[in-house]
Amino acid sequence: MSTHKKVYVYKGFERFWHWNQALLIFVLAFTGFEIHSSYDFFGFETAVKIHNYAAWGFIILIVFAIFWHFTTGEWKQYIPTTKNLKAQAEFYLFGIFRNAPHPAKKTLISKLNPLQRLVYLGLKVLFIPVMVVSGLLFMFYRYPQGDSIAIINIDNLEIIALIHTAGAFMLLAFVLVHLYLITTGHTITSNLKAMITGWEELEEEDQKDQDKTAGKPENELVKNPKILPEDESEE
Amino acid sequence: MKSYTKPITFFLAIVAPLLIVTLVLREPEPDHKLLNGLRAKYAVKRKPGVDHSKFEILQKDFTNPHEITAACLSCHTERGEELMHSAHFTWEREAYIPGRGITYLGKKNLINNFCTGVQSNEGSCMKCHAGYGWSDKTFDFSNPYNIDCIVCHDNTGTYEKASGAAGYPKTGPGGPDFKAIVTSVGQPKSANCGTCHFGGGGGNNVKHGDLELGLLTGGRDVDVHMGVDGLNMNCVDCHTAENHKMKGRYYAVSSSNTQRLNCEDCHTAFPHQKSILNEHSIKVACQTCHIPVYAKVNATKMYWDWATATRKKDGKEYELLDKEGNVVYTSIKGDFVWEKMVKPEYFWFNGTADHHLLTDKVDTTQNILRINTLFGEYRDRNSKIIPVKVHRGRQPYDAENLTIIQAKLWDKDKGKGALWLDLDWERSIEEGMAYIPLPYSGKHSFIKTEMFMPVNHMVSPASEAVTCRECHTRDNGRLAALTDFYMPGRDRNRTLDLAGQLLLILSFAGVLVHSVIRALSSRKQKTIQSH
Known part of the structure; x- marks a missing residue:
């Protein structure tokens, strides 16, 4: 069996971004479905107010996250790969029940398994942009428009609203499955701990074995991976 | 536990304030500058520029209402012409209606579903005409002396047209005191307008529902503008007129x-x-x-x-x-x-x-x-x-x-x-x-x-x-009958909502089944290992 080392996987901003995004998605979903008249909790006016503030919070967070992903090169984590894709799916369907090892090794420069890569990329380039754009149209597009954005000629809120609602259901389904899948790490809580503290026990291995499709690792990352030997851990 | 203190501090220092700022962001203090300006403007009640009791021509005992109009028009020389073109006198308006062209419609010739219409009933209906004598089709709309000035401009509250008299008041004993009325004329008061606009259709509030005697005595809860405990505004404060066109x-x-x-x-x-x-x-x-x-x-x-x-x-x-x-x-x-x-x-x-x-x-x-x-x-x-x-x-x-x-x-x-x-x-x-x-x-x-x-x-x-x-409510909202647009909170696509709910249920079921199999299989493996 390979040895485990505690590795600083999730940086400060990354965790900040992750948890705020989680919180905002929760707030947006909760107030959003109240606006949708699925239930009454805050009252319509307050729900709309919170939803709109949270939406702006989310947009600001996204701007920072995009900046962070590009300046750190972390965006490469999301480059999709077919390598191990089938193996990963088989792991979730069968292997996991037989205590089989995770097919894709989690390393600093390849934190995401092939399925995660696909799903998170989908979130980033499809679902979240669709929600943001339809949400902004919801906020700002009025029919009939004056001369301001007359070029977008949507004569009814319906299409915008339906897209926004559909996206909300998809995101909720994602959150549901995501909440479950974080229990599928080395131990039930290891993924959660990692996203809270930043530190995770990873299998120690040779740098050469790393997944090449993840692109070239940032030099700094390789030179200074901030790896602590296990015995220094205070846990 | 060092690894936990950092994220907790981090949460308290950054996430929590962000949360608070996001959720508790307050509306700015209301700015009532505009409203206060309007209040100040309408708090100053209009004072007349002339005292009609000082005019010699009005110092007589009028017996014929047409003479009153003649006296008015002797000073207000052009007002008669103005009024003869106003809807209060003509009871019709020139208007373009698609499909009909230029029309001349008004109370004069339209029907309603109260007393249905004035034609053949002028003798009674014209109690609310700003004129004298419109008893049938022969009424002369071009005679300025047929205008009734005081029905609107009486400020004593005593002028009244007689019932069934085609717009004439009672004259002689038991009739209004014309001298008192003409020497105190002024801008119309709400009660003047109300005589007809509250009582149309045969009684108080029969027709409009939002125009009635209650406006004259009610508070701001009845009408925020006219409330006696508020600005106590008059009809003509808003319904201003230029050349008698309201x-x-x-x-x-x-x-x-x-x-x-x-x-x-x-x-x-x-x-x-x-x-x-x-x-x-x-x-x-x-x-x-x-x-x-x-x-x-x-x-x-x-x-x-x-x-x-x-x-x-x-x-x-x-x-x-x-x-x-x-x-x-x-x-x-x-x-x-x-x-x-x-x-x-x-x-x-x-x-x-x-x-x-x-x-x-x-x-x-x-x-x-x-x-x-x-x-x-x-x-x-x-x-x-x-x-x-x-x-x-x-x-x-x-x-x-x-x-x-x-x-x-x-x-x-x-x-x-x-x-x-x-x-x-x-x-x-x-x-x-x-x-x-x-x-x-x-x-x-x-x-x-x-x-x-x-x-x-x-x-x-x-x-x-x-x-x-x-x-913004699913059922029986105030706008439930207006179905030609999408309104958040009221409208939804049933199929989409159903599909969405199904997606959530399936996701949850999938997670549940998966976790149960996981739990069972891990127990089994442990049993195997322990054997």
Whole structure:
């Protein structure tokens, strides 16, 4: 069996971004479905107010996250790969029940398994942009428009609203499955701990074995991976 | 535990404040500069520039009301010409109506579903005409001395036109004190306007629902502008006039989008502190939220069934009252339904309207005849949602010619075919139609009618305004009948919602099944290992 080392996987901003995004998605979903008249909790006016503030919070967070992903090169984590894709799916369907090892090794420069890569990329380039754009149209597009954005000629809120609602259901389904899948790490809580503290026990291995499709690792990352030997851990 | 203290500090230092700032961000303190400016403006009551008691020409005992008008016009030389072109005198307006061209319509020749119309009934109806002597078609609209100045400009509150006198007041003993009236004339008071605009249709608040005597004595809760405990504004503070052309329109008789009086004229198009409310004003008229109910003080007539008129009890005409003293049946008029604190109905409206004319054919394939039609729809950029009183009823129409009928209701004497005196439908219809003159086949029936009367008064204080959920709600919201647009909170796509719910259920079920198998298999593996 390979040895485990505690590795600083999730940086400060990354965790900040992750948890705020989680919180905002929760707030947006909760107030959003109240606006949708699925239930009454805050009252319509307050729900709309919170939803709109949270939406702006989310947009600001996204701007920072995009900046962070590009300046750190972390965006490469999301480059999709077919390598191990089938193996990963088989792991979730069968292997996991037989205590089989995770097919894709989690390393600093390849934190995401092939399925995660696909799903998170989908979130980033499809679902979240669709929600943001339809949400902004919801906020700002009025029919009939004056001369301001007359070029977008949507004569009814319906299409915008339906897209926004559909996206909300998809995101909720994602959150549901995501909440479950974080229990599928080395131990039930290891993924959660990692996203809270930043530190995770990873299998120690040779740098050469790393997944090449993840692109070239940032030099700094390789030179200074901030790896602590296990015995220094205070846990 | 060092690895945990850092994230906790991190949460407290950054995430928590962000949370608080995001969720508890308060609205800016309300800025009432505009409103306070308006309050200051209307707190100063207008003082007249002249004292009419000092004019020699008014220092006499008038016996003929035409002489009063002549005295007025001797100084106000051009006002007669102005008034002769105003709707208060002509009872018609020149308007372009799509499909009809240029029309001359008004109370003079339109029908309604209250007392149905003035033609052949002038002697009685003209109690509310700003003139003297319009008893039949021979009335001279070009004679300025036929104008009644004092019905509007009396400030003593004692002037009254006589009933059934075609607009003349009583003269001589028992009549108004003309000298007192003419020496104190001034800008019209609300009571002057109210004489006709509150009492139209035969009694207080019968017609409008939002215009009634209660406005003269009610507080801000009845009308935020006219409330005696508020600014106590007069009708003419808003309904200003230039050359005797009043601002404001009523679409039971008006047709075109001109000369209107809008809340925005004083309050601006975006008066709210909350931008989300301001945005509503693109599609929602101010009145829609700010007049949650009308007929706040006294009941208004909501239904008038002419078909039940002319019934007798023991050979005599009779009347029935409800608990509050409202007449709910009378032999001369039929059945009524009265309502108080009425929620308006809502319609799109762009400021133009059409009317069903006496010469128009009745479409019997439609269940209900629209006496007037308010134009507007969601897609029309000039349309806004407005509150409307819909007055419903049944009234006579010609079953063969398929035209609506104008019956003769009133006369001074019995035996001349007036329905209210003789209780004979056939005769009254023959007389009424012959007067206009329009053909009558001799066969009448009754048809359901609807009349659409925009509600503009009885504005409530802002705290009473319609709240979000009253419209943004799944079922039975105030705007439930306006289905030509998508409204958040009301509308949804059932298929999409069902699919979404199914997706969530399946995801949850998948997670559940997966976790159960995981738990079972890990126990099994542990058992194997322990063996």
